Structure formats: structure tokens, C-alpha cells
Amino acid sequence: MTQTFLCSQCCQSYPINDCTKFNGKNYCPDCLRELTSVCAICGARVPEDDAYLYMGRTLCVSCFRQRSHSGIY
Ligand SMILES: [Zn+2]
Ligand SMILES: [Zn+2]
Incomplete structure (x- = not known):
């Protein structure tokens, strides 16, 4: 059973491994790329x-x- 989290932006669930915390919220890789830059x-x-x-x-x-x-x- 894979652990999942809910993306703060798109509200979809994703594997916990794809979770990135940013400004106290959890984001999926796609939303992270859209909302942030490195x-x-x-x-x-x-x-x-x-x-x-x-x-x-x-x-x-x-x-x-x-x-x-x-x-x-
Ligand atoms: Zn997302
Ligand atoms: Zn810099």
C-alpha cells in the first residue's frame, strides 16, 4: 500500500515520494514546477x-x- 498525500494546489492525491513541501504546503511535482522556480x-x-x-x-x-x-x- 503506497502512502499518498493531497496536493494543496490541484487537490489530487499522489505518492508521498512525489511530495514537496513549500511554504508549509504539500505540492505535487507538476504544481511545484508551475508555482516555483529554482x-x-x-x-x-x-x-x-x-x-x-x-x-x-x-x-x-x-x-x-x-x-x-x-x-x-
Ligand atoms: Zn498538484
Ligand atoms: Zn539564489
Whole structure:
């Protein structure tokens, strides 16, 4: 018997192994990809709204600030 969880976004059940906690909620891989991005530099998962596109890469707020101020890249 496989353990399942309910995705907070799409309300479908998925195997517990596919569960990722983000901001205190459980998400399936599909919804996670839709709602969040992974920073190309530090690997932090950030909400899609807080992700910055910089030189073709997705960055979190702090990495974006660092890059855009230092002029590297
Ligand atoms: Zn989902
Ligand atoms: Zn980052």
C-alpha cells in the first residue's frame, strides 16, 4: 500500500515520494514546477512571483541583487 498525500494546489492525491513541501504546503511535482522556480546560482526554491530572469537564468531575489549590482555575468 503506497502512502499518498493531497496536493494543496490541484487537490489530487499522489505518492508521498512525489511530495514537496513549500511554504508549509504539500505540492505535487507538476504544481511545484508551475508555482516555483529554482535559483540557477544558489539552488533555492522560490515562488514564481519572486523569481527573476537574468541573462537567461532564473535567480532568486538575493542572487539577482548580487549579480545586478556587481556587474558580473
Ligand atoms: Zn498538484
Ligand atoms: Zn539564489
